[in-house]
Amino acid sequence: MAASSNAEKTQLQDMEEEDAGMEEREMESDEEEEEGMGIENTDDEEDDTSEDEKENEAEIQRLEEQLSINAFDYNCHVDLIKLLKQEGELFRLRKARQKMSELFPLTEEIWLDWLKDEIRLTEEEPNREKVYDLFERATKDYICPDIWLEYAQYSIGGMGSPGGIDKVRSIFERAMTAVGLHMTKGQMLWEAYREFENAILSTVQPPPGRIPNPEEQELVNTQVERIHTLFRRQLAIPLMEMETTYAEYEEWSEQGVADTVVHQYKKALQQMEKCRAFEESLLVSEPPKLAEYQAYIDFELKEGDPPRIQIIFERALAENCLVPDMWTKFTTYLDRQLKIKDLVLSTHERAVRNCPWTMGLWKSYLLALERHGADHQTVSDVFEKALNAGFIQATDYVEIWQAYLDYLRRRVDFSKESSKELEELRSAFSRSLDYMKQDVEERFGESGDPSCIIMQIWAKIEALHCKNIQKARELWDSIMTKGNAKYANMWLEYYNLERSYGDPVHCRKALHRAVQCTSDYPEHVCEVLLTFERVEGSLEDWDLAVQKTETRLNRLNEQRAKAAEKEANLARQEEERSEQRRKAKADKKAQKKVQKGTRAGEKRKAEQDDYQDAWNEDSASKRHRGNGDQTTEEHMETETGLFGRNAPPGYKPAPPGAKKAQQGAAATQSQNDDRPELRNDNNSVFISNLTYTLEEPEAQLRTMFETCGPIKQVRPVFSNKGNFKGYCYVQFESPVSVPEALKLDRREVEGRPMFVSPCVDKNKNPDFKVFKYNTSMEKHKIFISGLPFSCTKEQLEEICKSHGTIKDVRLVTYRSGKPKGLAYVEFANETQASQAVLKMDGMDLENNKISVAISNPPRRNMMDKPGSSKPTTDMMPRQVYGSRGRGRTQLSLLPRSLHRQSAPVSKVENGTAAEQIPATAGASADTAGETKALSNSDFARMLLNK
Known part of the structure; x- marks a missing residue:
């Protein structure tokens, strides 16, 4: 190993000397050209060049020192290589690249730059093996088609040496194994391989006009078969633009394309079409393309082809190493x-x-x-x-x-x-x-x-x-x-x-x-x-x-125990501090409310003065009745306005001074009135009874009421905490839209009937009643209570339909949408409703005993409002029955033939109903309005007349 390292150092020194000689010759030729052209180097240019060289050298030394401290600084390696390449420091550049490659895998760009530099400097035959070794190292870091193509092309330059053609073929075959399945870049490697084999074919073919001998013909046939094999292998692999390859093969082959090749080609083409969407997504997406590669990998894993799974992983890692x-x-x-x-x-x-x-x-x-x-x-x-x-x-x-x-x-x-x-x-x-x-x-x-x-x-x-x-x-x-x-x-x-x-x-x-x-x-x-x-x-x-x-x-x-006591003391202290903070916050909020109430009182001053003047001038107004008698009607003022038409007995109006104080307090409390001021009541409607859980009340109501006419504004009302309060104002651009909007009254919105009424200021119209409740007995409708909260409308309809024809089923809910356990079921006639009451009353439903009765809603008037004082005696009975009265189920216990004929019910404007006192045939009322009792002869006469 020492000998090999010395040999490498000798080669590096020789290459450095050769490179230095080339640089000297280039510099001499440049100087000669400059002298021939009459160009002279000034001292300033030389000074600038020397300053740049000094700065670059200082930066190189700084980077080398930094790498000596932390050798795993990747960016520092890259910067050093770029600077050394710029300065032309060949020996130090090779050393820097070598050191980086020992610690990190190099990217495709760094490897290609390094390989091209070495190829350019080692053109002699004895140095080709060194470049081969460098290529082998490069191909092990990442699967890069460009590096394999460069390797194959470089090896073609040595095909003239002994065994050179076999070496080229070996490199091409390894490249096919490594990147031949690359969907987008594999095509160029297959084409380069075929071009190499075509070049060899041209060398073994005899000149035109000469008949080849058997040996030459055997070489030609062998080479042609190699090219056929390459075409068939390529067409069996799904690659982009494989249609072009198939057309080229059809043109090249003299005997045409075999059926087996066509079958494999079509199969590969189908596979390529499956992958086309993934390839296109990779083409248009921005790096690092992790999501696109992951989807592609999942697809290939399901397909289960190991070589294709390996190549897609390699492609993904080349870009996300x-x-x-x-x-x-x-x-x-x-x-x-x-x-x-x-x-x-x-x-x-x-x-x-x-x-x-x-x-x-x-x-x-x-x-x-x-x-x-x-x-x-x-x-x-x-x-x-x-x-x-x-x-x-x-x-x-x-x-x-x-x-x-x-x-x-x-x-x-x-x-x-x-x-x-x-x-x-x-x-x-x-x-x-x-x-x-x-x-x-x-x-x-x-x-x-x-x-x-x-x-x-x-x-x-x-x-x-x-x-x-x-x-x-x-x-x-x-x-x-x-x-x-x-x-x-x-x-x-x-x-x-x-x-x-x-x-x-x-x-x-x-x-x-x-x-x-x-x-x-x-x-x-x-x-x-x-x-x-x-x-x-x-x-x-x-x-x-x-x-x-x-x-x-x-x-x-x-x-x-000691720790718990200490913790309790800390918690108590924290609670006291929190209480102090809440109290200070409440005082501050109350102060703001007083200031805000004062401003609100000034804003509504004119309206308040009207009420004050009306009460100060005269607390009772005289009106004429139909019989010509003049009676006095007293109006009682409360915190929320006027109480009804007639004041309760014993009521005395407050003195003027007290009214001023009360109205000042009312002005302070007016900030709690959530309803915004309306510029034109004739163009607006008031929506109420909406569920509190509406997510976007403004958008939903605007969509619902747009059919009535152009909408100017939709104003839902929210609490101080931002929660929807269940009512809203809709202002149209024209009064013509208001009647159309009122037709939407009682339409269901998320399971609750929506109330739509004209927008009227109740302070100016205290007797105005919005909703018209039916307070007479509804004989064709039953009222069910005690229902389980899980009961649905469909379940209740299924239970009741066996007793008659169902026209409507309504489950009563709170505004939040939670059920109350109550329901109304409307039948086609009162006979079916009576049968339903008799059969269903007391029925067990999901372990709940339900109560069923004929619908008889109570009368609603101002006296029913929370906080109002009810009179000591009921002004009007809820319902007038026969002599035997009604049971809990509101069903009469008398035969129909004995029922007294009731006068038609007349409904008043505010929704209450007054029934006339019924009178039976043959019975006369006395002057006091009381009904005369029936005798036995009266009963007998009615039975005989039946």
Whole structure:
């Protein structure tokens, strides 16, 4: 090796001298040309040149010093090579390239520059072998079609030497194996191979007009068959632009294309069409193209063709050589599927050269070396390289040491009491502990093995395989002194080791120490000790164990109580500080509300003055009724406006001074009125009863109401926290759109009926009622309560349809969309509804007993509002029934023939209904409006008339 290195140095010196001579001749010729042209070099130009050279030299020295400190600085290597090439420092350039190639795989561009420089400088025959060696190194870093093409073309220049043609063919064949399946660049290598064989064919063919002899004809036939074979091999591989190759083969072949070749060509063409989409995505995407390559790899893995899987992995790694996950996937595939030694080990080596900081790649490399039977020295050398690779975290060193120690343990024959392999294993364990303490802790400032996993494994090996329990105890003593004595699991590991390979005395000793030292789970350790004494110990041992455990647990409970008290005090202090902050925040917010309320009061001053003047001038207004009598109606003012039409008995209006104060407070509270001011009520509608969970109420309502006319604005109302409050204003550009919008009243929006009403200011129209509730008995509709919350509309309809024709089913929900357990079911007529009530009332539905009755909704008026005071007597009964009344189900218990004929129900504007007092045939009402009781003759007469 020394001789070869000296020879290389001699060759480098010769090449440097030759290069220097060439530079001198070029400089002399340049000077002669300049003198001939009358050009003179000025002193300023020479000074500028010398200054640039000094700066470049200083930069070169700086980069070389930096690399002497950190040889793995990739960018520093690249910068140094570029600068040396610019300066023309041939010897130093070769040295820099050589040093970088030893540490890192070089990219395609760097290799091509290096190869072209060497080819240009070593044109003589004796130096061709050196370039061949350089090409061999270049082809091992990455699978690059351009490098293989350059290698083949360079080898053609030496085909005239003995065995030159065979060497060229060998290189072409290796290139075909390596990159012949490259979908986009494989085509050029196949064409170059065929051009080479065509050139040889032209040399063996006889001149035109001369008949070849049998030997010459045999050479011609052999060469023609080689070209046929190349065409057939190429057409059987899916490549881009393979249609052109097929057309060329048809034109070249005199006998035409064989059927078998056509079949293989079509099959390859189909495969190429499957891959075309992946190739196009790679073509248009930007680097690093990881997602595109991953999709391509997944496709090829499903196809299951190993050569194609290998080439797509190689293509991906050529562009993403610094992605450890890609190397991991490739090496894992090779380890589990191909299992070819040379291919697997070379790929592992390339992986760690590209990503030396990745511990997982080194670990896989060690396993692959052992799996394929590499010699011990090779495995040790790879491990040493891994330690010097520079991992990014301390735990990586623990894992790589574990992998190497596992390898060494598998080499030991423990049937022998002593062996070289066992001593090497123990020496490696000792070295690993020293390495963790010195190198890892100094570099990272922390231990990479806080749980002492390496020492635990060593102790188990000594106890199990070497039967050396004393060495195992020494190791566990060292483990506990490294801060692990407070952990219960560590003591239990040691206890289990003693139970398996030790004796009861040491087991008891370990558990006693565990009770005293454990701080995370002392109860568990105490329980293990007591269990052990139940099985192994004497009475004295039991008493001692109970005493120690009780003492330990009592002391521990005292410590926990003190800690809990301290924590409670801290929490109480924190809560007091939080309360102070909340109180200060509330005071600040209240102050802002007062200021905001004052501004709001000034803004609505005119409206408030109107109400004040109306109440100050006269608290009662006189109106004329239909009978001509004049009565006085008092209006009561509350916090929210006017209360109804008639004031309750005993109501007295507040004095004017009190009203001023009340109105000032109302102005302060007006900030809570979420409804925005409307410029034109005639163009707007008010939407309510919407679910709170609408995600985009403005967009959804705009879409819904656009059919009514052009919308000027949609204004949903939100709370102070930004939550939707369930109502909204829609302002149209024209009043014509309002009637169309009102037609959408009661349309369901996410399971709730939407209420649409005219937009009216209730402060100016206190008697305005928006919704018209049906308060009369709905005999064709039933009301169901007690439903399970999981009941759906379809399930309820399925239950009820056996009792009649269902027209509508409505589940009652809260505004949030949660069910209330109530429902209304509308039938075609009242007979079907009555049958449903009789059959369904009291039915069990999913363990819920439901109640069913005829729909009889209560009357709704201003008195029903929350916060309003109801009169002492009901002004109007809810429903007037017959003499027998109604049951809970609202079904009459009298025969239909005995039912009194009811007067038609008249509904008032606000939605309430007043029913006239029914009168039976033959019965007259007295002056007081009371119904005369029926006699037996009356009943008999009605029955006979039926």
